[in-house]
Amino acid sequence: MKTVRINLGETEYQDQHYDPRGVTLQPGDQVVVETKWGQGLGRVFSTFPLFPDQKITEPLPAVIRIATARDRANEERIRRLETDGRAFCSRKITEFGLPMKLVDVKASFDRSRVTFYFYADDRIDFRELVKDLAQHLHTRIEMRQIRARDVGSKLGCVGPCGRELCCKTFLKEYEPISVRMAKDQNLPLNPSKLAGMCGRLKCCLRYEHSMYEEVKRRLPKIGSPAEAPEGIGIVKTRNLLAETVVIELEDGAQITVKAADLIHVGPPLDEDGPRGGCGGGGCPSGGRGVGPEADPTHS
Structure with missing residues (x-):
């Protein structure tokens, strides 16, 4: 089965899979598709067959047709309706003194419904606002409160990394x-x-957090007594990416050692416990071992 990915420009419809229903499509084509709100106008992002191990658990929404000149003209009317609605709504929000921020305005393809996306910290009583919007636009009005993270996905911009926002x-x-x-x-x-x-x-x-957690489990904890080829001491810092630790030796010198090169590592010392590196009781060469569980040389 072949599917197409189409972006309708709304967060909940970004790059969704659609059934082309035999329509030959290319990336960049403008199409009319089915949505849960009726018809919508979108642009083909990519086309590709499903892999053999990919399964579709629910029927895919369908591509109705390639957009016609009439569809594109209707899109221009939709944009004008959205622009008018945005300006009017912004004025009314200021007039009513509502503690809300208008983020986006989207009209349905048949212009029977206009959705206003807004952000607010608390619940807003916008009944009078909806009444005025309906009288002005002569269509059904829907107000949708979104989270702070959704604001970026609606507006879109470039992040500090130089790439468009992930959301x-x-x-x-x-x-x-x-x-x-x-x-x-x-x-x-x-x-x-x-x-x-x-x-x-x-x-x-979050992207790389699981990797850091895995490396943390492999490295000794800060405060652990450790024995390296250069001597024995206490783990002071860890570099998770390089998988190295900084050890303060008994003479006060600090060395950087790869975790794989450590000879022995003991459990972290208690705040009130003995100090002074492995000699304080953490490593077998310190004279006071921590018992069979921590000493692999014990027999």
Whole structure:
């Protein structure tokens, strides 16, 4: 089976699969398709057959036809309707003093419905606003409150990495992001650097987090007594990308060692426990081992 990916320009419809229904399509073609709100106008992103192991669990929405001159003329009328609705709604929001930010306006292909996307911290009583919008636009009005992360996907812009925002191009769902992910990656905890264009933590903090977690499990914890070829001491810092640790030796010198080159690692010392490197009781060569569980040389 061959499918096409079509972008309708709305967050919930970005790059979805459609059934071409025998219509020959090329990337860039403008088409009329089925949506849950009726018909919609979109542009073909790519065409390709499904792989043998790919299964479709639900019927795909269909491509109705390649856009005609009448469809394109209708699109121009839709854009004018959206522009008029945006300007009128912005004026009314100011007039009513509503604590909300208008983000986007989308009209359905048949112009029977206009959806206003807005961001607000709390619930908004917009009944009077909807009444005035319906009287002005002579169509059904839908108000949809979106999250802060959805604002960027609606507006679209370039992130600090120089690429278009992930939420605008390919992200469909937002997984939880925490400051712990930045800490695990040894990133400076600077709010302005960690926040995306939406003001929330960057979604990309999660992309490599599983790899960092895996490396963390392989490296000794900070504060652990460790024995290296150069001597014994305490792990002070870790470089997860290089998989190295900095060890402070008993004489106060610090060395950088690859984790794979460590001879022995003990459990982290308690805050009130003995100090002084492996000699404090963490490594077998320190004179006071930590027991059979931690000493692989014990027999």
